[in-house]
Amino acid sequence: xxxxxxxxxxxxxxxxxxxxxxxxxxxxxxxxxxxxxxxxxxxxxxxxxxxxxxxxxxxxxxxxxxxxxxxxxxxxxxxxxxxxxxxxxxxxxxxxxxxxxxxxxxxxxxxxxxxxxxxxxxxxxxxxxxxxxxxxxxxxxxxxxxxxxxxxxxxxxxxxxxxxxxxxxxxxxxxxxxxxxxxxxxxxxxxxxxxxxxxxxxxxxxxxxxxxxxxxxxxxxxxxxxxxxxxxxxxxxxxxxxxxxxxxxxxxxxxxxxxxxxxxxxxxxxxxxxxxxxxxxxxxxxxxxxxxxxxxxxxxxxxxxxxxxxxxxxxxxxxxxxxxxxxxxxxxxxxxxxxxxxxxxxxxxxxxxxxxxxxxxxxxxxxxxxxxxxxxxxxxxxxxxxxxxxxxxxxxx
Amino acid sequence: xxxxxxxxxxxxxxxxxxxxxxxxxxxxxxxxxxxxxxxxxxxxxxxxxxxxxxxxxxxxxxxxxxxxxxxxxxxxxxxxxxxxxxxxxxxxxxxxxxxxxxxxxxxxxxxxxxxxxxxxxxxxxxxxxxxxxxxxxxxxxxxxxxxxxxxxxxxxxxxxxxxxxxxxxxxxxxxxxxxxxxxxxxxxxxxxxxxxxxxxxxxxxxxxxxxxxxxxxxxxxxxxxxxxxxxxxxxxxxxxxxxxxxxxxxxxxxxxxxxxxxxxxxxxxxx
Numbered sequence: 001x002x003x004x005x006x007x008x009x010x011x012x013x014x015x016x017x018x019x020x021x022x023x024x025x026x027x028x029x030x031x032x033x034x035x036x037x038x039x040x041x042x043x044x045x046x047x048x049x050x051x052x053x054x055x056x057x058x059x060x061x062x063x064x065x066x067x068x069x070x071x072x073x074x075x076x077x078x079x080x081x082x083x084x085x086x087x088x089x090x091x092x093x094x095x096x097x098x099x100x101x102x103x104x105x106x107x108x109x110x111x112x113x114x115x116x117x118x119x120x121x122x123x124x125x126x127x128x129x130x131x132x133x134x135x136x137x138x139x140x141x142x143x144x145x146x147x148x149x150x151x152x153x154x155x156x157x158x159x160x161x162x163x164x165x166x167x168x169x170x171x172x173x174x175x176x177x178x179x180x181x182x183x184x185x186x187x188x189x190x191x192x193x194x195x196x197x198x199x200x201x202x203x204x205x206x207x208x209x210x211x212x213x214x215x216x217x218x219x220x221x222x223x224x225x226x227x228x229x230x231x232x233x234x235x236x237x238x239x240x241x242x243x244x245x246x247x248x249x250x251x252x253x254x255x256x257x258x259x260x261x262x263x264x265x266x267x268x269x270x271x272x273x274x275x276x277x278x279x280x281x282x283x284x285x286x287x288x289x290x291x292x293x294x295x296x297x298x299x300x301x302x303x304x305x306x307x308x309x310x311x312x313x314x315x316x317x318x319x320x321x322x323x324x325x326x327x328x329x330x331x332x333x334x335x336x337x338x339x340x341x342x343x344x345x346x347x348x349x350x351x352x353x354x355x356x357x358x359x360x361x362x363x364x365x366x367x368x369x370x371x372x373x374x375x376x377x378x379x380x381x382x383x384x385x386x387x388x389x390x391x392x393x394x395x396x397x
Numbered sequence: 398x399x400x401x402x403x404x405x406x407x408x409x410x411x412x413x414x415x416x417x418x419x420x421x422x423x424x425x426x427x428x429x430x431x432x433x434x435x436x437x438x439x440x441x442x443x444x445x446x447x448x449x450x451x452x453x454x455x456x457x458x459x460x461x462x463x464x465x466x467x468x469x470x471x472x473x474x475x476x477x478x479x480x481x482x483x484x485x486x487x488x489x490x491x492x493x494x495x496x497x498x499x500x501x502x503x504x505x506x507x508x509x510x511x512x513x514x515x516x517x518x519x520x521x522x523x524x525x526x527x528x529x530x531x532x533x534x535x536x537x538x539x540x541x542x543x544x545x546x547x548x549x550x551x552x553x554x555x556x557x558x559x560x561x562x563x564x565x566x567x568x569x570x571x572x573x574x575x576x577x578x579x580x581x582x583x584x585x586x587x588x589x590x591x592x593x594x595x596x597x598x599x600x601x602x603x604x605x606x607x608x609x610x611x612x613x614x615x616x617x618x619x620x621x622x623x624x625x626x627x628x629x630x631x632x633x634x635x636x637x638x639x640x641x642x643x644x645x646x647x648x649x650x651x652x653x654x655x656x657x658x659x660x661x662x663x664x665x666x667x668x
Contacts, residue, residue: 326421335567352572353570
């Protein structure tokens with residue numbers, strides 16, 4: 001009987017372990033598959049084409065050039081390698097301003113002809129129209145339907161995921177925003193976290209730490225949206241007044257909120273690690289005439305360094321992955337930050353804010369998955385750094 | 398015993414739902430309107446069941462595509478690509494305008510600026526004008542607040558005020574209307590936009606001119622109803638033509654005099 005239970009238990013553990021690992025691998029594979037799909041999407045929104053006059057010889061336009069043409073920043077074709085002609089922009093919505101309903105037909109069956117008529121009449125015209133309306137028409141030239149280049153995404157400095165006709169997915173501002181805000185959050189949280197955990201583990205009398213520790217752990221249970229609102233209503237105006245800023249929503253507000261959120265994790269884990277330092281080591285140190293402070297920083301902290309680092313890593317993880325609080329206080333401006341007092345935008349905030357309305361399977365949707373993959377690599381990198389550091393510490397000892 | 402009762406109730410419910418239930422899903426802007434009207438409608442017609450959920454205009458239309466909703470609410474017109482997908486899967490989308498919603502441009506109450514033209518607004522939101530003194534205010538940087546790119550309000554403002562051009566990249570995007578109001582009320586140089594129903598004394602609305610500065614109109618329900626205020630967008634219902642008979646009674650109720658009176662009461666502009 002006992003033997004059977006043994007066998008069954010073993011099987012159950014094997015199967016569940018196996019299934020869980022497979023599921024995790026599949027999730028990651030799904031993430032990567034969706035993300036890589038972005039690079040096979042066309043530059044121009046799917047189902048649409050950019051039509052040009054037959055005389056116009058421009059073939060290639062980058063997403064950025066298309067955006068600037070439609071924003072009327074680029075106004076002449078010679079700026080993008082064409083002849084010296086003024087650019088005029090035509091959108092599908094302009095069609096019913098020029099023609100009456102009757103001219104377009106009751107099912108818009110003449111819309112294609114009218115588009116061709118318009119574009120042919122103006123040598124500088126660029127028209128953003130559905131592919132189905134101008135399919136197979138050779139009276140017009142078309143911009144080549146290239147796929148989104150990898151370089152434009154990874155090194156692009158502009159994030160306009162819903163720009164029409166061609167969305168721009170430059171993720172550099174988002175990556176730098178995330179790293180910038182997390183770096184400062186850890187810079188604030190680390191000294192305070194360590195100080196509090198040393199105080200709780202070594203200095204405070206047991207009664208005080210018995211009261212304090214549950215209170216600090218309670219901070220962990222506060223939902224992040226509450227921190228976010230606290231940040232927006234208290235920290236943001238405070239920063240605005242202290243630094244005399246034109247706008248209080250900034251990276252600094254984000255990192256302060258994140259630091260507060262990371263503190264309980266760092267404190268609890270680091271404190272537990274220090275408490276696990278054997279009494280014999282402490283007593284040996286004191287017996288050799290070391291003072292209490294010398295014992296703490298020469299014996300207790302080095303002994304528990306791996307626990308402390310894992311606390312810090314968990315804290316960083318919380319800071320980097322945090323969504324709601326930063327969404328509310330950092331201002332979400334997708335620009336590469338040059339100082340911590342400016343608004344910035346992080347990866348998780350972008351995913352949370354935009355996934356809801358990004359059409360499934362579209363380029364915008366896939367670009368958000370790509371952001372997820374990048375976040376995954378950032379955390380992977382930090383985790384492996386810590387692994388290396390703590391492995392080295394172990395060797396030293 | 399207990400389990401059978403639950404099963405029976407569940408079965409009855411599902412039978413009941415199958416005959417009368419209507420599912421409405423989509424834009425969070427239209428959500429409060431639909432919710433209130435459907436409650437009144439259900440009180441008057443005890444046999445009807447209507448479930449209303451939000452999620453956003455895009456979510457509603459993709460639910461219509463999957464057949465998981467009967468009516469999709471949208472604060473923007475259906476996109477060409479969405480229409481094409483619906484037609485490819487043999488749905489014939491029908492469009493009803495249920496109400497209008499006006500957008501107000503708001504600034505901090507301490508800001509002396511009272512009115513702006515559309516051209517000035519476009520320049521501000523595109524980052525061409527960056528200081529308030531260029532539009533007759535004090536010497537202070539303009540802080541531009543906008544909604545997230547996923548919001549229908551964002552799209553409509555872009556279409557109407559920016560004439561389909563893009564916002565500047567340094568615009569601060571906030572996750573909700575409430576956050577915009579909070580930020581504008583505590584930032585002196587701020588400018589933003591919210592639905593008319595959200596106006597309150599913490600912020601100041603601006604009069605807007607769409608004819609180059611000849612007539613400035615202050616946003617209010619009256620000026621919007623009189624079709625004087627220009628920044629007004631239609632709110633839509635979309636349904637499948639095959640489903641018309643089932644959804645028509647509720648839509649007719651909204652279009653009725655009583656439904657439109659309730660619409661006005663909720664701060665929306667009747668058709």
